[in-house]
Amino acid sequence: LSHRPIITLTTDFGTNDHFVGVMKGVILDIVPEAEIVDICHSVQAYDVLDGALTISQAYSYFPNRTVHVVVVDPGVGTARRPILASSDKYHFVAPDNGVLSLVYARENRMHVRHITAQHYFLQPVSNTFHGRDIFSPVAAYLAKEVDSLKFGEELEEYVRFSAPKPKAVDANRIRAVVLKVDRFGNLITNITPQDVPTLFGEGAKSFKIAVGNREITELRSAYAEGAPGEVIAILGSMGFLEIAANRGAAAQLTGASKGSEVSIILGDAAAAGKGA
């Protein structure tokens, strides 16, 4: 091979069973020189949006020609298609259920193929573990530089969805949502600087963010700027507004969790609200 092949794995398989180890065995049996990297195996079970969010946060840091395998696959064994999506830099191997939606949103010129070349599969193919029988061997052959054209025909249509976006309720009110809670109890919202520019930067208006049982009126720039027990807002490393706490868990302090509503009131309305 002309370079060291790198394959990443993102699944909802957890690490309590043999599933991930089996996938690695299948890959190494085909391409023993591969470097296999776990991105995350704790995607919420069956949660395609959570998987989409995870791979979209990680894939772009890897070297050119990395093969990313993404298996969150509640429809395994049904008519849902296995796909190979290729951009200029990367290959993605996944079920066609939208788990690559946030990759499609960031990468131009994706070619998406229906994987049908069964001679690359591990036989017999089960109805319950395509991570082992289809996605891993296909990734391994891609890492061995088998041409993507050989895996199947290009698709015009494939499943994609949009991540939930903040919604303007009126001129000064925005309704957003907690996309996920991270390991530290930070609440990752779906608010980006593009969505609500007036929250961020130099000309930022005054605002009030309500989440769970707390209200926040200021943006901080580091977790450590929070006082003990204080709930703060910060532009996090994922590119989203986070609700956080210094050495504490905002999820616990606010009572909010994944899916909780986040309300933003901008400008004078927020200031008025403060006085109430």
Place this chain on the structure above:
Amino acid sequence: LSHRPIITLTTDFGTNDHFVGVMKGVILDIVPEAEIVDICHSVQAYDVLDGALTISQAYSYFPNRTVHVVVVDPGVGTARRPILASSDKYHFVAPDNGVLSLVYARENRMHVRHITAQHYFLQPVSNTFHGRDIFSPVAAYLAKEVDSLKFGEELEEYVRFSAPKPKAVDANRIRAVVLKVDRFGNLITNITPQDVPTLFGEGAKSFKIAVGNREITELRSAYAEGAPGEVIAILGSMGFLEIAANRGAAAQLTGASKGSEVSIILGDAAAAGKGA
């Protein structure tokens, strides 16, 4: 070396401590070019059968000459022996407590040796962490192609047990057990198509499976064939009958867990039971 050495790790050490990292350090210090693959570190603590099940599900997917290290070792520091079991394709390094039993059941012509060559150990050898002091360095030297003969004498007798098998209660009744609950809450039973052929395939008789507080009368072929909240039976990727639910946790829905009884009634008795 003539090939890339691959070493797998299966333990009950968990991933909350430094234990697994230390084993990897010991291995890489001896054979820096090794690829170390985690199969699973969440074997139930001290549970030799759970360890046996885990390695038996995963080992055969790996390339020829892979060295599999299996450490579930409640007897560490006692007279239980460290062993090296070798088949035509693989080496297994483990304590002699039966954790390789399900490998012995699948692999013909295993040679099992008592590891006594202390010059391959990390000195001084502790009484509490042979994963670090014995199993890891022995695996590393095997990966470096030290001949298995050099580690100790072959054993005629070594510890092996049988996995619990389904038992016929009478001509139409079978009593089985839940071997484990996987990450998705699927109940993995000990029922295989060899054990109860009449459950599977074209000529399958009617049946009734009772587990926890539920009864199941049909076999499905994909998880997604279940209705919301329905508990289904399926031949799973491990080769066992699984009790499962579509996007749900059968363990929770049935109230059953590891060790729970699974009762099967075959044929007319099942049909009669349905009417009752």
Place this chain on the structure above:
Amino acid sequence: LSHRPIITLTTDFGTNDHFVGVMKGVILDIVPEAEIVDICHSVQAYDVLDGALTISQAYSYFPNRTVHVVVVDPGVGTARRPILASSDKYHFVAPDNGVLSLVYARENRMHVRHITAQHYFLQPVSNTFHGRDIFSPVAAYLAKEVDSLKFGEELEEYVRFSAPKPKAVDANRIRAVVLKVDRFGNLITNITPQDVPTLFGEGAKSFKIAVGNREITELRSAYAEGAPGEVIAILGSMGFLEIAANRGAAAQLTGASKGSEVSIILGDAAAAGKGA
């Protein structure tokens, strides 16, 4: 490169998010031939002492020239400095918050540098994820054999603390503490043979150890020497006295946990205590 570059990761990032996968992507993009080894990602969140303990237990087993990355970093985004600490054998990349204290205590002749060479950073540098933006790329360039001198000026002063030591209350009484609870529920105390030599070895005096709701009067040499439900003391693989149980969790049996007090009474006072 003259050898296979090895980089280890020790963090409090957990494995439920994309954080660790992102760090690996950043590293491999710079040095694709690196072998990246997870030591532990379950350091207690924000707990610098727990991180110090974890890396101090593992680093010395790795080959010469391993680069150890340690990120437990509650002060990320503040004035706390990123540092590179180098011994004869290893490099350590970490925040300057004391997380390397127990490494400093074991390694002579450490050179500690303030990492200031921003051209080795991933730009733009965030205020919340220096594991991605600073520590990973610096580790990768070190693994590529960039000279440590190039990362910044050597520091005379840097943050270090001492691990809590057992304290003599009087001639026969010592007060110690539970440093951590491991995966098996073993209570790792801060008592070493150097601290309390009379507990260990041939000339050991009689003693009584009180922890939680239990008292222990004998040292055992293997976990399996404990009777069912018995709580025992043992010199563990970490070099500390452990309170343990045979196939059981001492934490549960004693009611003690991280930070719990451990009292030792030596000699006649212990014997007298036994009679009471």
